[in-house]
Amino acid sequence: MPSLKRICEWCGFLLALEIAVFLFMVAGTHGLIASLPKPVSTDFVSFYAAGVLADGGVPELAYDRVEHYAAEQRATETGIEYNFFYYPPPFLLICTALARLPYIVAFIVFETATLILYLFVARRILGEPGPAVVVSLLAFAPVLWTLGLGQNSFLTAALFGSATLLVDRRPAIAGLLFGFLCYKPQFALLVPVALAAGRRWQSFAMAFVSAASVCLLSLTIFGWRTWYDFVQTMAMSSTVYASGRIPFTGYVNPFGAVRQLGGTPNIAYAVQVGVILTGAAFVAFVWRRDLPLPIRAASLASWTLVAAPLALFYDLMLGAVAALWLIRGDGKVRLADWEKASFSSQSKTMEKGKEIGPPTPISPANMMPIFSSGESKPVEFSWTPMKNASGYRLKIARNPYFSNNIVDRRVDTADVLVSGLTDGAYYWLVQSIDAEDKTSIESERNRFTIVPKGKDTAAISLDLDPFIQHGHVIELIGKTENGARVMVNGREVPLIAGDGTFRYFTPPLPAGERLITITAQNAQGGVNTVQKRVVIQ
Numbered sequence: 001m002p003s004l005k006r007i008c009e010w011c012g013f014l015l016a017l018e019i020a021v022f023l024f025m026v027a028g029t030h031g032l033i034a035s036l037p038k039p040v041s042t043d044f045v046s047f048y049a050a051g052v053l054a055d056g057g058v059p060e061l062a063y064d065r066v067e068h069y070a071a072e073q074r075a076t077e078t079g080i081e082y083n084f085f086y087y088p089p090p091f092l093l094i095c096t097a098l099a100r101l102p103y104i105v106a107f108i109v110f111e112t113a114t115l116i117l118y119l120f121v122a123r124r125i126l127g128e129p130g131p132a133v134v135v136s137l138l139a140f141a142p143v144l145w146t147l148g149l150g151q152n153s154f155l156t157a158a159l160f161g162s163a164t165l166l167v168d169r170r171p172a173i174a175g176l177l178f179g180f181l182c183y184k185p186q187f188a189l190l191v192p193v194a195l196a197a198g199r200r201w202q203s204f205a206m207a208f209v210s211a212a213s214v215c216l217l218s219l220t221i222f223g224w225r226t227w228y229d230f231v232q233t234m235a236m237s238s239t240v241y242a243s244g245r246i247p248f249t250g251y252v253n254p255f256g257a258v259r260q261l262g263g264t265p266n267i268a269y270a271v272q273v274g275v276i277l278t279g280a281a282f283v284a285f286v287w288r289r290d291l292p293l294p295i296r297a298a299s300l301a302s303w304t305l306v307a308a309p310l311a312l313f314y315d316l317m318l319g320a321v322a323a324l325w326l327i328r329g330d331g332k333v334r335l336a337d338w339e340k341a342s343f344s345s346q347s348k349t350m351e352k353g354k355e356i357g358p359p360t361p362i363s364p365a366n367m368m369p370i371f372s373s374g375e376s377k378p379v380e381f382s383w384t385p386m387k388n389a390s391g392y393r394l395k396i397a398r399n400p401y402f403s404n405n406i407v408d409r410r411v412d413t414a415d416v417l418v419s420g421l422t423d424g425a426y427y428w429l430v431q432s433i434d435a436e437d438k439t440s441i442e443s444e445r446n447r448f449t450i451v452p453k454g455k456d457t458a459a460i461s462l463d464l465d466p467f468i469q470h471g472h473v474i475e476l477i478g479k480t481e482n483g484a485r486v487m488v489n490g491r492e493v494p495l496i497a498g499d500g501t502f503r504y505f506t507p508p509l510p511a512g513e514r515l516i517t518i519t520a521q522n523a524q525g526g527v528n529t530v531q532k533r534v535v536i537q
Contacts, residue, residue, distance in 0.1 A: 008132045011139040022144045039077040044107050044150025046083035047091075048075050051099030051106075054092045059222040062092060063229040075103045086237045089218035089226050091152075091183040107150055114154035115147070118317070121161040125324045142316040153317040156184055160304070161321045164297035167195075167203055175203035179210020186308040187318065193280045194300050198287035241310060242268070252319075253311045272309060279303035298325035338440075356432045358440045359383035359392065359414065362515050363531075364428070364448035365490035369519060371451050371527045372423065379450075381428060382415035383443065384512060389432040393439060396421075396428045400445055425449045446490070460484055461500075462520040462528040472508040472536055477501075480520040480528070487519045509536050 049071035050062035061067040062085055069082045098106040122137050123129065137143070146153045163177035178195075181188040188211075195204040219227060240246070248260035254275045258268035286299045301322035305311055311318075338357035362382045364370060370379060381394060394416060396407035406426075407418055410433065427447050432440040460481050468475040479501045480486060486493040488504050496502045506516070514536055519529045 005132070008135050011136040015135060015139040018139065018141060018144055022148060026148065038079045038081070041072070041076045041080040041083065042107070042148070042150035043083055044110070045072045045076055045080070045103075046085045047087075047095045047110075047150070047152070048072075048099060048103055048106055050085045050087075050092060051095030051097070054096040054222060055099040059089070059092055059096075060226045060229045062095075063226070063233040084237075084240065086234060087183060088185065088215075088230055089222050090214045092222060092226070093214070093218055094183070110152075111147055111150060111154070114152065114158065115143075117158040118154040118161070121158045121165065122320070122324055125161055125165055125321070126328055137320075140317075140320050142314055142320070146314045146317060149314055151314045152184070153314045156181070156187055156315070157317040157321050160187065160301060160318060161324070164293070164300065164321070164325070167200060167297075168293055171200055171202040172206045174200075175206025175208075176210040178203065178207040179212075180214065182211040182214055186310055187304055187315075189276065189307055189309075190280055190283050190300060190304050194283050194287045194296070197284035198290065198296070246312070250312050251310075252313055252316060253306055253308055255309065256311075272307075276307045276309075279307040294325045294328050298322045301325065356388060356434045356438065356440045357386060358432055358443040359386050359389075359430050360510060361428070361430060361443055361446045363517060364446060365517055366444075366446040366448075367490040367492075368446075368448045368487060368517060369451050369521065369527075370448055371521075371529075376419060376422075378417040378419045379421055380415060380417055381430075382515065383430050384510065385414040386432045386440075388434055390435045391433040393431040393433060394418075394428070395430070396426055398424070398426060400427050400447070402427065402429070421450060423450045423452050448490075459528045460520055460522050460526040462486075462518065462530055464518065464530060464532075467516070467532065467534060469534065469536075470505075472511070474506045474509065474516060474534055476504045476506070476516070476518065478518070481522060484520045484522045484526075487517075487521075489517055509534075511536050 046068075049068055050059075052071050052075065053059060053061045053067065058067075061071075065082070065084075068085055072083060073080060094110075098110055101109060119134055119137055123133060126133060142153065145151075159177050159180050163174045163181075165174075166177070167174040175195075178188060178191050181191070188207075191207065192204065195201075195207065242259065242265040244259070248256045251257070251260070253272065255268045255272040258271050259265070263271075283300055283303050287296055290296075299322075301318055305315065305318045305322070308315070338355045340353050340355055360383060362384065363380060381396075383392070386392075391410050391412050392414065393410055394407060395402055395405050396418065397403070397405045406421075407428075425447060426449070427445050429443045429445045431442055434440075462478065462480050464476065464478040468477070476488060478486070479499070480496070482498060482500050484496070484500065486496060486502055486504075488506065491507075493502050493504045512535070514534050515531060516534060517529065517531045519527065521527045
């Protein structure tokens with residue numbers, strides 16, 4: 001396989017060639033090579049003209065062909081070819097904002113902003129932060145077509161790509177982004193199928209809320225008349241698309257292929273419906289099986305492009321999203337934490353299953369001293385709660401082999417008090433128990449010691465500054481008496497100054513609520529322990 005450097009070099013050569021051809025075509029369409037019979041424009045003029053009408057207080061005229069065409073000519077030149085506007089009113093929100101700028105400035109701002117957004121999302125999907133990969137992304141031919149035509153495909157690809165990127169980690173945000181696709185609803189056709197089949201109900205609900213909110217906002221701003229005219233215009237749009245007014249060679253879906261091959265509109269529509277149903281079934285199967293995210297995202301993006309009733313060549317930017325996910329997947333099925341792959345004699349394929357994982361012991365921390373004053377005092381044991389755990393099994397022993405357990409009990413919560421432990425060293429571990437009474441592997445084994453403390457021994461000083469959080473790492477700054485030892489969650493602070501001041505950085509802590517235990521002890525048995533809880537995002 002060629003290296004990333006070699007791929008970028010070839011893509012750089014391809015991009016240079018594409019730019020040269022692009023500039024030649026720009027020069028030709030602006031009459032710099034030969035005179036043209038009439039002036040030309042871009043698809044963006046349709047957006048801009050609609051925005052001008054909406055900004056002027058007559059948004060419903062965006063769906064009046066005569067008025068909209070007049071606005072297009074006022075924005076550019078008289079005699080340009082008419083560019084249709086069949087977008088729903090939510091897209092008018094963006095068009096209205098752009099109409100506040102001069103035409104050329106609005107064109108540059110819209111295309112530049114959406115291109116940057118797409119490149120940001122594409123690099124996050126690939127997991128390649130370096131600038132070299134940008135050359136490869138720009139070398140994809142539909143990028144220059146989108147720029148040249150002033151289309152909104154970068155925005156569509158960015159919304160779709162970011163939603164698939166977050167659907168597992170941030171389902172609510174992913175749902176919001178999917179909902180924003182209502183400005184180009186044909187590319188959200190299979191999204192509800194995927195989310196429902198994959199049981200991503202939070203994303204499903206937020207997508208509905210997002211789309212409904214944007215539609216309600218456009219209804220509030222532009223009025224019901226605009227929506228009524230949009231519906232009326234959409235009812236007639238199929239005649240335009242089926243007539244060949246837009247060359248069928250520019251379509252990238254089965255409808256356009258059938259029409260290009262000479263099929264009638266009815267046959268083309270029937271084939272397209274069949275493809276939509278096939279795509280819905282395939283996407284539902286992939287998402288229901290909860291396959292790895294690259295496979296789910298690539299399947300949804302690619303089938304969305306094919307199943308869309310209207311998809312033109314610049315919409316292949318959505319195909320780029322599918323390709324990026326396949327590249328990220330690299331043909332490998334990666335297992336998440338506590339997933340296992342297995343074969344059975346009755347199946348020719350590998351099965352992936354989910355195992356319940358063990359908790360992480362929190363307190364007593366490893367090597368932590370617990371000081372007693374001669375009286376029996378319960379010791380608190382706590383650990384991280386585990387998803388899908390119905391209970392836990394706690395074991396406490398005098399040796400690290402747990403050959404003779406002092407405590408071996410099932411508990412229902414992630415913390416418990418244990419009484420009756422005398423002075424000396426102990427080891428403890430915990431296991432998760434699922435709903436089927438299956439037990440996880442054992443957790444890490446923590447050692448702690450109950451140390452007798454003299455009755456006349458006074459507590460030593462231990463002052464702590466407010467904790468400083470650096471992501472998953474906590475910085476502790478404090479002061480104790482000269483010559484004392486300090487332990488943080490069972491780990492000794494390696495360097496304490498002559499005046500007792502110290503600074504310590506914890507190892508990276510897992511996400512969630514965590515207990516930080518700081519213990520100072522001097523040679524006379526004096527001790528002071530401070531415990532604080534922190535939340536790791």
